[in-house]
Amino acid sequence: MSNRAWPVGMVVRGDGVDLAVHEKGEPGHPTVLLVHGYPDTHVVWDGVADLLADRHRVVVYDVRGAGASTRPAGTAAYRLERLAADLRAVADAVSPSAPVHLVGHDWGAIQSWEAVCTTPGRFATFTSISGPCLDHVAHWTRRGARHPGALLRQGLRSWYAGFFQTPLLPELSWRTGAAARLLARAEGLPGGGHFGPTLRADAAAGVALYRANMPDRLLRPRDRRTDVPVQLVVPDRDRFVTPPMAGSAGAFAPHLWTRRVPAGHWAPVTHPEPIARLIAEHVAGGPRPRAAGEFDGRLAVVTGAGAGLGRAAALAFAERGARVIAADPDLDAAARTAELATLLGPRAHAYPVDVADAGRMEGFAAAVRADHGTPDLVVDGAGVLGARLFGAQMAERGSGHVVAVAPAAVAAPLRAGLSGSGVGVTLVRPGAVDAATPDRTERIAERIVAAVRTGRATVPGPRAVRLPGRVRVPR
Structure with a gap:
């Protein structure tokens, strides 16, 4: 070696x-x-x-x-x-x-x-x-x-x-x-x-x-x-x-x-x-990691957080002070992300989520609101259903930001529905659904953070981004 x-x-x-x-x-x-x-x-x-x-x-x-x-x-x-x-x-x-x-x-x-x-x-x-x-x-x-x-x-x-x-x-x-x-x-x-x-x-x-x-x-x-x-x-x-x-x-x-x-x-x-x-x-003597505080006190919900881009985004926001809700079909993977996020920032929480089940997603959105409050930002790495549900909550309040990892045609109705509500929308366009390398996913996560900070409408995705499979959570 x-x-x-x-x-x-x-x-x-x-x-x-x-x-x-x-x-x-x-x-x-x-x-x-x-x-x-x-x-x-x-x-x-x-x-x-x-x-x-x-x-x-x-x-x-x-x-x-x-x-x-x-x-x-x-x-x-x-x-x-x-x-x-x-x-x-x-x-x-x-x-x-x-x-x-x-x-x-x-x-x-x-x-x-x-x-x-x-x-x-x-x-x-x-x-x-x-x-x-x-x-x-x-x-x-x-x-x-x-x-x-x-x-x-x-x-x-x-x-x-x-x-x-x-x-x-x-x-x-x-x-x-x-x-x-x-x-x-x-x-x-x-x-x-x-x-x-x-x-x-x-x-x-x-x-x-x-x-x-x-x-x-x-x-x-x-x-x-x-x-x-x-x-x-x-x-x-x-x-x-x-x-x-x-x-x-x-x-x-x-x-x-x-x-x-x-x-x-x-x-x-x-x-x-x-x-x-x-x-x-x-x-x-440097560079030091950016000090937590940029998103201090904000609640960030990340779906598909068990691995890949979802985990990288969750950790990037945690490192900057956000309270993270890590959701994934695999509860163990979500819990692992929550452990890492807690080490980097405030205490994080893990939830099992079946993104293919609209009823369960509605229950998840309601549970987060009841237990933690309305999110300040959402990274939906599993489509746009979570972005729509939490986007509606943020629209009621009049502020927030949604990041959707989805093709433009799928995300367009989301952007139109939140127009004028005070909720920003950023679209990440993945070139494929295969697993990206850790370095690529971390770079995209940093771009997502920058997009939320500046209100940018789109983030160029890597040539390959992992999206979670549709694994149903046992009742």
Whole structure:
């Protein structure tokens, strides 16, 4: 996966262990320290490092228990305090007189949280990818009564954390190779995964990460806060870390903002380009995501929000402060969009909607009005029925905006019916009904936001836009 081999590295003495450290790039550039997770080695960063090395000094290392670094025995050797001490030793060795820009993935992010919260002066910025602070998670779970559904979904995804507390079986599953094959297949990792020849031994030793830290931190959480600027990168297809749990850091890091990527848990491997771009932007101090507030307090209803353009539009408005109602024939998909929207903005809500059933659509429109009020804007990615129903509500009030993803001939009566009512209408003309790429749908979503802002009548659609199928919701 890397097009340039890592130069011969050096050995840094950590907290009782030797750490294999490598670097790329020129010493005069900003130092970016990349910390890998479990059960990886520094190789997980190859693609990202290649993209960063032209303008950054990129440093990676194998954490204790992995790759060419010391593999200590005993559970206590893997406590977060010792991992953070290792991290600081590497930072001191490669940049003794200036803070480094820290990036962590998975357990690399978990130990990085410990470091930036206990010694913030050593770090200029921090980018966290798919690895929350365990203390933040503990506080979040204690508030579980407020969001039992989110807590249950995260619990189901974290089943392996309980399995790793059992004796012998986790180590056996890794040493036989069964766990690695299952993981690579489940994540769709290219070539069966990026894992190196030390995987079986690394993974078996790294089980101690869970045993040394999970019970202790979840039962006795510390107060972990930081003023370091934090960029929270949330892969929207992560099988292990849900957006609500990732967002548990918000109460403890005042200078935190969230960026999303259309990727799974191993985004540094499968999507190195967007990850490298986000890191570079954060290191440079910008650009920041647009602050929520442009649509602050407005209610946005999005149909077809379970995927594709509908999801992208829902998240774009949520990021700018809108309260989102995510509707889709697939309730699980709508709930996923609502989770992501809540992480980016105000609390969002999910509804199952059968756009082919006029009676159910009328009931949905009435329920939204009763529970949340008349919408301020509607993005109807499933035709024009929703746009007509909510458009009528907005026309009664005399203000609002409707965006319809439909052919011009279908949308023309909608525009005529709302003419002079104070409700704006924007038409998105998709060239086809096939699935668009994530990049295309996000660009169209941004154009939709701009059209609502300026009152533009049409938005040129991508050559392919996903429209939801007509799946009926069971009674």
